[in-house]
Amino acid sequence: xxxxxxxxxxxxxxxxxxxxxxxxxxxxxxxxxxxxxxxxxxxxxxxxxxxxxxxxxxxxxxxxxxxxxxxxxxxxxxxxxxxxxxxxxxxxxxxxxxxxxxxxxxxxxxxxxxxxxxxxxxxxxxxxxxxxxxxxxxxxxxxxxxxxxxxxxxxxxxxxxxxxxxxxxxxxxxxxxxxxxxxxxxxxxxxxxxxxxxxxxxxxxxxxxxxxxxxxxxxxxxxxxxxxxxxxxxxxxxxxxxxxxxxxxxxxxxxxxxxxxxxxxxxxxxxxxxxxxxxxxxxxxxxxxxxxxxxxxxxxxxxxxxxxxxxxxxxxxxxxxxxxxxxxxxxxxxxxxxxxxxxxxxxxxxxxxxxxxxxxxxxxxxxxxxxxxxxxxxxxxxxxxxxxxxxxxxxxxxxxxxxxxxxxxxxxxxxxxxxxxxxxxxxxxxxxxxxxxxxxxxxxxxxxxxxxxxxxxxxxxxxxxxxxxxxxxxxxxxxxxxxxxxxxxxxxxxxxxxxxxxxxxxxxxxxxxxxxxxxxxxxxxxxxxxxxxxxxxxxxxxxxxxxxxxxxxxxxxxxxxxxxxxxxxxxxxxxxxxxxxxxxxxxxxxxxxxxxxxxxxxxxxxxxxxxxxxxxxxxxxxxxxxxxxxxxxxxxxxxxxxxxxxxxxxxxxxxxxxxxxxxxxxxxxxxxxxxxxxxxxxxxxxxxxxxxxxxxxxxxxxxxxxxxxxxxxxxxxxxxxxxxxxxxxxxxxxxxxxxxxxxxxxxxxxxxxxxxxxxxxxxxxxxx
DNA sequence: TTAGGGTTAG
Numbered sequence: 001x002x003x004x005x006x007x008x009x010x011x012x013x014x015x016x017x018x019x020x021x022x023x024x025x026x027x028x029x030x031x032x033x034x035x036x037x038x039x040x041x042x043x044x045x046x047x048x049x050x051x052x053x054x055x056x057x058x059x060x061x062x063x064x065x066x067x068x069x070x071x072x073x074x075x076x077x078x079x080x081x082x083x084x085x086x087x088x089x090x091x092x093x094x095x096x097x098x099x100x101x102x103x104x105x106x107x108x109x110x111x112x113x114x115x116x117x118x119x120x121x122x123x124x125x126x127x128x129x130x131x132x133x134x135x136x137x138x139x140x141x142x143x144x145x146x147x148x149x150x151x152x153x154x155x156x157x158x159x160x161x162x163x164x165x166x167x168x169x170x171x172x173x174x175x176x177x178x179x180x181x182x183x184x185x186x187x188x189x190x191x192x193x194x195x196x197x198x199x200x201x202x203x204x205x206x207x208x209x210x211x212x213x214x215x216x217x218x219x220x221x222x223x224x225x226x227x228x229x230x231x232x233x234x235x236x237x238x239x240x241x242x243x244x245x246x247x248x249x250x251x252x253x254x255x256x257x258x259x260x261x262x263x264x265x266x267x268x269x270x271x272x273x274x275x276x277x278x279x280x281x282x283x284x285x286x287x288x289x290x291x292x293x294x295x296x297x298x299x300x301x302x303x304x305x306x307x308x309x310x311x312x313x314x315x316x317x318x319x320x321x322x323x324x325x326x327x328x329x330x331x332x333x334x335x336x337x338x339x340x341x342x343x344x345x346x347x348x349x350x351x352x353x354x355x356x357x358x359x360x361x362x363x364x365x366x367x368x369x370x371x372x373x374x375x376x377x378x379x380x381x382x383x384x385x386x387x388x389x390x391x392x393x394x395x396x397x398x399x400x401x402x403x404x405x406x407x408x409x410x411x412x413x414x415x416x417x418x419x420x421x422x423x424x425x426x427x428x429x430x431x432x433x434x435x436x437x438x439x440x441x442x443x444x445x446x447x448x449x450x451x452x453x454x455x456x457x458x459x460x461x462x463x464x465x466x467x468x469x470x471x472x473x474x475x476x477x478x479x480x481x482x483x484x485x486x487x488x489x490x491x492x493x494x495x496x497x498x499x500x501x502x503x504x505x506x507x508x509x510x511x512x513x514x515x516x517x518x519x520x521x522x523x524x525x526x527x528x529x530x531x532x533x534x535x536x537x538x539x540x541x542x543x544x545x546x547x548x549x550x551x552x553x554x555x556x557x558x559x560x561x562x563x564x565x566x567x568x569x570x571x572x573x574x575x576x577x578x579x580x581x582x583x584x585x586x587x588x589x590x591x592x593x594x595x596x597x598x599x600x601x602x603x604x605x606x607x608x609x610x611x612x613x614x615x616x617x618x619x620x621x622x623x624x625x626x627x628x629x630x631x632x633x634x635x636x637x638x639x640x641x642x643x644x645x646x647x648x649x650x651x652x653x654x655x656x657x658x659x660x661x662x663x664x665x666x667x668x669x670x671x672x673x674x675x676x677x678x679x680x681x682x683x684x685x686x687x688x689x690x691x692x693x694x695x696x697x698x699x700x701x702x703x704x705x706x707x708x709x710x711x712x713x714x715x716x717x718x719x720x721x722x723x724x725x726x727x728x729x730x731x732x733x734x735x736x737x738x739x740x741x742x743x744x745x746x747x748x749x750x751x752x753x754x755x756x757x758x759x760x761x762x763x764x765x766x767x768x
Numbered sequence: 769t770t771a772g773g774g775t776t777a778g
Binding site: 078082109110113114139140141142143144145147148170171172173174175176177178179180201202203204205206207208209210232233234235236237238239240241242244267268269270271272273275276279303304305306307308309310311312335336337338339340341342343344347366367368369370371372373374375376378379400401402403405406409435437438441 | 776
């Protein structure tokens with residue numbers, strides 16, 4: 001730390017070398033200013049500037065120093081160039097080099113490497129030619145920069161040529177080639193180069209460790225690591241981060257212990273890796289002890305990497321306040337990674353409003369910022385918001401595979417097939433390579449939207465499949481009546497060595513239940529090791545639908561786990577279908593206690609009594625419902641039309657197109673009545689309004705949605721030719737016709753079911 | 769001042 005009593009220029013200059021933070025640099029600057037720079041302003045400014053890159057000073061500060069120098073010399077230019085190069089500010093680098101030339105300062109051995117690194121891809125070869133003409137290829141710094149640039153731009157052959165034409169080959173040249181080949185993903189050539197090296201040094205070995213980790217082969221990296229004749233802290237760090245990046249956090253932590261036991265001193269990079277490996281454990285106590293260890297060693301520094309890793313660790317352990325403290329204290333050393341870590345922390349905790357506020361305030365957003373926010377919405381069930389944000393994203397950043405996985409998931413949850421298909425188009429147009437989770441999301445989207453054939457096709461074409469892939473397809477098959485195929489898929493996944501999990505069995509049981517496969521369902525159920533309460537609920541549903549109500553009731557009575565509302569709900573539904581008042585009463589009684597706020601249970605029981613013509617009991621249930629103050633929850637429907645999602649709410653009297661919608665509905669309803677169908681009251685605005693005056697929910701969300709679709713372009717003529725009006729109910733039929741005639745896919749989703757209409761066909765499914 | 773290591777999204 002510079003002391004204020006220092007007065008001589010030499011003292012202050014040597015103090016600059018010890019400066020560790022930007023704050024200290026500014027302090028030194030102020031002191032020097034007090035002494036009028038000891039009469040040597042240029043020397044001072046250049047000296048201060050030289051430290052800006054290392055201390056990550058703000059761009060404006062560095063620029064001010066540079067501009068204040070009366071006639072910047074080569075050293076000032078080089079410092080400024082190095083600063084811009086570190087920021088990745090390529091155009092500033094290039095314009096500064098032009099300015100140097102105008103000042104009569106041609107690029108030298110310091111400037112050429114920076115220029116090479118920042119040159120545009122087309123400019124590299126001419127630049128290389130110039131370097132050759134000037135004889136600079138004898139300079140190892142320049143030569144290495146050129147080799148590195150060629151390799152990084154995917155031209156390892158050019159790098160090889162430079163290597164072979166070098167007047168004398170140093171270890172650095174060999175190493176540049178080894179890492180160059182790794183950079184191009186050429187394992188074989190990197191290995192050949194490494195084996196051919198006359199004198200390998202620790203850098204060569206470390207490059208091999210890193211290379212194997214980068215291609216996802218940490219085991220091979222470990223073999224190299226174990227064979228190393230000597231290791232530096234960088235070698236350890238390479239192996240540690242290799243484990244961490246391949247998801248082997250435990251192996252990383254174990255290696256860290258070995259490292260400390262072997263008395264290798266961890267540096268800041270080590271700590272960054274270890275802290276991030278700890279984050280994945282979500283273990284706050286361990287996080288705290290790690291911070292204590294850091295404090296004990298005096299390692300809590302201003303290093304933004306370490307700060308961000310700590311921030312992320314706290315955020316992942318659920319200690320958002322601590323994370324925010326670090327974030328706020330970081331001030332201007334915050335970078336996009338810290339912002340992103342903070343945003344995803346809030347998303348993880350469901351604080352979407354704060355996350356969004358940060359997202360909107362963030363100075364420079366990258367694709368990860370967008371992905372964090374979009375997936376935050378998806379994970380919290382705000383699928384519409386996720387799609388809205390995705391639409392806004394396209395103007396700023398290109399989406400990648402992670403983006404598309406979230407978007408497809410949102411489309412699946414919403415039943416938005418059209419949007420999902422457009423997402424699939426974007427993937428192929430932009431040549432986005434989907435990973436496993438992206439493919440899974442695509443299968444999920446098609447499954448949930450009822451396009452089973454496409455779900456099947458994507459599933460077949462996937463390079464690898466995991467339990468999630470199978471579950472997505474099985475669930476889709478289950479919901480759309482392909483029970484037998486779902487059961488066959490269970491066999492296939494076992495053959496492929498993928499273990500089914502509880503979701504798989506839920507899907508299979510649902511498939512059997514919906515597909516009337518009671519015997520197979522029983523067989524599968526008995527094969528589940530320890531069925532959860534959800535599996536029991538499915539099984540009760542299966543038996544109930546199959547009419548085996550006594551077996552269902554027996555299963556409930558003998559369950560080893562406490563039944564939840566889903567179990568009794570299944571029993572109640574079955575009792576309604578098969579008119580079993582006794583079991584219905586039993587199930588309803590339990591349900592009234594388990595979920596007193598659920599109006600549906602009262603309604604079902606009332607219907608069971610009504611079917612048995614026990615009107616007094618019906619009345620009693622209605623009274624009980626009123627006494628307990630239960631109200632039916634507000635139903636919602638979504639319609640996707642021409643790529644837009646339109647949402648409708650039951651009881652919504654303020655829809656802007658309400659009158660027009662009901663005009664169309666009434667027209668349609670009258671035609672249906674004329675054809676002999678019993679259309680209920682809610683097709684005419686007058687009658688809906690009467691119901692609403694009596695305090696009833698007259699406006700049905702699904703009916704509004706249908707009217708909206710009709711209004712949007714139903715060909716009236718089609719309505720008359722429809723014969724079979726009762727397949728799926730009045731509303732379904734209306735939309736089926738529109739879908740058939742217009743060739744459009746239309747998805748209607750209400751709070752309990754989704755309905756997917758394609759080419760005059762319709763698939764319906766419960767969602768869970 | 770060149771060759772090897774670091775934080776964020778699913």
